[in-house]
Amino acid sequence: GMTKLLEKALEKVSKLAPDEQDAIASQILAELEDEAEWAKQFAASKDKLRRLAARALAEDRSGETLPLDDLP
Numbered sequence: 001g002m003t004k005l006l007e008k009a010l011e012k013v014s015k016l017a018p019d020e021q022d023a024i025a026s027q028i029l030a031e032l033e034d035e036a037e038w039a040k041q042f043a044a045s046k047d048k049l050r051r052l053a054a055r056a057l058a059e060d061r062s063g064e065t066l067p068l069d070d071l072p
């Protein structure tokens with residue numbers, strides 16, 4: 001269901017002229033799409049970070065990485 005605040009907002013919007021209603025609806029939809037896109041990007045970058053971390057750990061275990069103290 002809808003929250004009280006959203007119901008109140010939609011009730012006010014429903015009293016506007018049709019073109020104003022469409023303008024607000026378009027803004028809301030664009031905002032939600034941005035949100036979804038951002039979430040998708042974030043999920044993708046999290047996967048990338050997870051893969052990098054896994055690779056770093058694997059290299060460390062196989063002795064391919066040098067302790068920072070040993071760097072020239």
